[in-house]
Amino acid sequence: MVIDRHPPAGRETGDVMPDGRATSRTRDDLRRIPSFRNALSVVGVHAQTIALMVVAVRLGPITWIPVFLLMGRAHAQFASLMHESAHRLLFRNRRANDVVGRWLIGYPAFTNTDAYRRVHMAHHREEFGPNEPDIALYANYPISDASWRRKMWRDATGRTGLRLLTDQLRGLRSDVPVVRRSQRRIWFVQLVLFTACVLAGAWWVYPLFWLLPFLTVWRVINRLRSVAEHGGLEASDDRRVATHSVRQGWWPRFAMVPFNIGFHLAHHVDAGVPFRNLPRYHHLLCESGYVTPELEYPRYRDLWRALRAGR
Numbered sequence: 001m002v003i004d005r006h007p008p009a010g011r012e013t014g015d016v017m018p019d020g021r022a023t024s025r026t027r028d029d030l031r032r033i034p035s036f037r038n039a040l041s042v043v044g045v046h047a048q049t050i051a052l053m054v055v056a057v058r059l060g061p062i063t064w065i066p067v068f069l070l071m072g073r074a075h076a077q078f079a080s081l082m083h084e085s086a087h088r089l090l091f092r093n094r095r096a097n098d099v100v101g102r103w104l105i106g107y108p109a110f111t112n113t114d115a116y117r118r119v120h121m122a123h124h125r126e127e128f129g130p131n132e133p134d135i136a137l138y139a140n141y142p143i144s145d146a147s148w149r150r151k152m153w154r155d156a157t158g159r160t161g162l163r164l165l166t167d168q169l170r171g172l173r174s175d176v177p178v179v180r181r182s183q184r185r186i187w188f189v190q191l192v193l194f195t196a197c198v199l200a201g202a203w204w205v206y207p208l209f210w211l212l213p214f215l216t217v218w219r220v221i222n223r224l225r226s227v228a229e230h231g232g233l234e235a236s237d238d239r240r241v242a243t244h245s246v247r248q249g250w251w252p253r254f255a256m257v258p259f260n261i262g263f264h265l266a267h268h269v270d271a272g273v274p275f276r277n278l279p280r281y282h283h284l285l286c287e288s289g290y291v292t293p294e295l296e297y298p299r300y301r302d303l304w305r306a307l308r309a310g311r
Helices: 024-030 035-086 094-109 113-125 145-156 159-173 177-199 205-215 217-230 250-255 264-269 275-288 300-307
Strands: none
Touching: 024 275, 035 094, 035 113, 035 205, 035 217, 035 250, 035 275, 094 113, 094 177, 113 177, 145 159, 145 217, 159 177, 159 205, 159 217, 177 205, 205 217, 217 300, 264 275
């Protein structure tokens, strides 16, 4: 499959304009933030994470491998909700959005949401621009199959994660006060999580089922998702040239792209649309012809295969 570098404009409909932007009537509806439902999502992710840890403690080693893998998925869920908070789309109330995004989502998952917001906005301004923060994850694609395997091995064995974690630890002694302060908050929250495990009589749960999945499973998920978003493409004012569209099946939505983060083209066309409305927005883009079958990969594995085969 070869993505057209000059795809034709879509049709203007009552909901979408030829460049993919929603009409004013539809845009207001698409941008409505469902605060209460999002609060349930935050509670649900925390409840699920605690439940997995309880299962690992109560049922023992027979559950450890599936719990370990599912905790990598939990990190993907935290990251997706943190991304929503960074766009200030988690809650209508800005203070609630930022407090929850920092203390209940970002810091537990080793992320400074405010710093992420600053660099992520550069990503949305120009996906392959000079200030692009994620370029290392999807630059220089397509690559050889051997290079692909090396990247996956480094991620799966924790080498990538350890390198990044070491950089974070250095931030505790940074000369930049805001970096030093944010890293102290992150590690304070990690200490709270570890202490909770100690008080529950299972100190080993924190390193084995929170820290280690973050360093391994989550790093693999993060790379696979990032490559599927922009790998092999190029800078362009037309978001279809800079961002992939992949048909969303139940398995990737469960394991890798939770909370509709896989509808990435729709998100880049209008970054003000909350995650719950992205499937509807994507459908409108397809109806208008802005997104066509020729521009969309049917499965993630088809895209990854193309990007690691030099095509």
